[in-house]
Amino acid sequence: MREYLKVRPELAxxxxxxxxxxxxxxxxxxxxxxxxxxxxxxxxKRFDFTPDQITLKKGVPVDIELTTLxxxxxxNVPALGLHxxxxxxxxxxxxxxxxxxxxxxxxCDIFCGEGHEGxxxxxxxx
Amino acid sequence: MSHSIDRRQFARLAGLGGVAFASGxxxxxxxxxxxxxxxxxxxxxxxxxxxxxxxGFKGDAINPEAKTTLPKAVAExxxxxQQPDFIVxxxxxxxxxxxxxxxxxRMAEFRDIVKELKVKTVRFMPGEHDASLDNGAAFxxxxxxxxxxxxxxxxxxxxxxxxxxxxxxxxxxxxxxxKADLAQLDKKTPIVVFTHRPLFDLAADWDWATRDGAxxxxxxxxxxxxxxxxxxxxxxxxxxxxxxxxxAAMSLIFPQPAPHSMPKKAPIAxxxxxxxxxxxxxxxxxxxxKATVSFTEHPLKA
Numbered sequence: 223m224r225e226y227l228k229v230r231p232e233l234a235x236x237x238x239x240x241x242x243x244x245x246x247x248x249x250x251x252x253x254x255x256x257x258x259x260x261x262x263x264x265x266x267k268r269f270d271f272t273p274d275q276i277t278l279k280k281g282v283p284v285d286i287e288l289t290t291l292x293x294x295x296x297x298n299v300p301a302l303g304l305h306x307x308x309x310x311x312x313x314x315x316x317x318x319x320x321x322x323x324x325x326x327x328x329x330c331d332i333f334c335g336e337g338h339e340g341x342x343x344x345x346x347x348x
Numbered sequence: 349m350s351h352s353i354d355r356r357q358f359a360r361l362a363g364l365g366g367v368a369f370a371s372g373x374x375x376x377x378x379x380x381x382x383x384x385x386x387x388x389x390x391x392x393x394x395x396x397x398x399x400x401x402x403x404g405f406k407g408d409a410i411n412p413e414a415k416t417t418l419p420k421a422v423a424e425x426x427x428x429x430q431q432p433d434f435i436v437x438x439x440x441x442x443x444x445x446x447x448x449x450x451x452x453x454r455m456a457e458f459r460d461i462v463k464e465l466k467v468k469t470v471r472f473m474p475g476e477h478d479a480s481l482d483n484g485a486a487f488x489x490x491x492x493x494x495x496x497x498x499x500x501x502x503x504x505x506x507x508x509x510x511x512x513x514x515x516x517x518x519x520x521x522x523x524x525x526x527k528a529d530l531a532q533l534d535k536k537t538p539i540v541v542f543t544h545r546p547l548f549d550l551a552a553d554w555d556w557a558t559r560d561g562a563x564x565x566x567x568x569x570x571x572x573x574x575x576x577x578x579x580x581x582x583x584x585x586x587x588x589x590x591x592x593x594x595x596a597a598m599s600l601i602f603p604q605p606a607p608h609s610m611p612k613k614a615p616i617a618x619x620x621x622x623x624x625x626x627x628x629x630x631x632x633x634x635x636x637x638k639a640t641v642s643f644t645e646h647p648l649k650a
Contacts, residue, residue, distance in 0.1 A: 296515065298553070300549070301553060326553075327612075329554070331515065331555055332514045333444075333481070333514040333515075334514070335481065336443070336444050338476075338555075339614075340612075340614070342612065
């Protein structure tokens with residue numbers, strides 16, 4: 223009987239790993255799921271962005287995919303600390319996670335012609 | 349963050365208090381007076397700043413007198429009893445066009461109009477409408493270099509180009525040139541900077557900024573007497589970065605709204621009841637021995 227209660231060392235180690243593993247697995251399962259990165263596409267051309275308004279969620283990562291139909295444009299959102307060049311023939315990715323709500327101006331900041339001053343849009347973060 | 353200050357606030361910052369239509373630019377300092385003491389006296393002069401004439405602009409709702417506004421300003425300057433030592437145009441001489449030939453035609457017409465100025469010493473610099481689509485090529489053909497310096501009666505003038513790069517940067521080459529120029533100057537030398545865009549972030553989301561302008565300001569900061577005159581925003585505006593004063597001029601084509609005063613910037617429509625409202629030019633008076641400058645706004649007459 224006493225021998226029956228003896229625990230073989232290798233079995234004890236396996237049991238310990240199983241317990242630890244179970245705890246880890248449980249802990250992973252209990253972590254809140256990371257929000258999936260949202261993808262938003264914006265197409266630039268003289269003298270507008272399409273769409274000219276996008277809506278994002280605070281705390282949700284986003285990949286803004288920028289392309290241009292004609293020439294070099296800028297994508298400038300100083301209130302959110304975003305700036306990129308939109309180069310013809312390329313897709314520019316701007317990855318960020320909005321950390322504040324509000325309405326923010328996005329504007330072309332590379333002079334592109336007579337309508338340049340009106341080439342802007344709005345990023346709404348809810 | 350808004351940097352806007354009104355004229356009263358600016359006068360207080362500049363140590364003048366309650367000045368209605370003139371504001372000190374170089375602050376009065378004991379050092380400045382000591383520096384001036386060894387200089388020859390009577391280095392007082394004035395110059396005229398004109399800006400943003402956008403020759404070639406068309407839009408009756410905005411300015412139905414687009415073809416007469418610049419000639420009207422020239423006539424008003426010519427009517428001054430005492431003519432200025434020189435005249436400076438702080439950019440956007442012409443309205444932009446995609447057509448290089450049309451751009452040159454507009455520049456030629458502009459040049460012919462300003463030839464009528466009595467004062468023949470006229471300094472030019474480009475705005476983004478003149479230079480950003482061809483990196484300043486046409487401007488240089490008509491008006492010469494886009495950044496340069498000159499000295500006049502004890503004041504060192506620096507013209508900076510923040511528009512030939514369509515991304516609104518001065519660029520490393522020009523910043524290096526500025527650094528070398530400033531290295532030759534005594535820290536008490538009065539400096540006046542002319543440029544088109546604001547060197548500081550007045551409203552970056554309205555494209556009212558210079559991407560690397562802070563580097564130029566940092567280089568100028570050790571100098572005791574620095575004043576910046578610029579255009580681009582089509583309105584009288586005064587601001588300070590440290591002890592450096594920045595003054596935007598009215599336009600000669602259409603006014604723009606105050607920074608961030610509305611969700612989206614757009615030209616202010618022509619008011620038939622008040623033609624030429626908020627358009628005008630500026631007289632800047634310099635007293636080099638006292639290291640002071642004051643200015644007076646001249647709204648265009650109806």
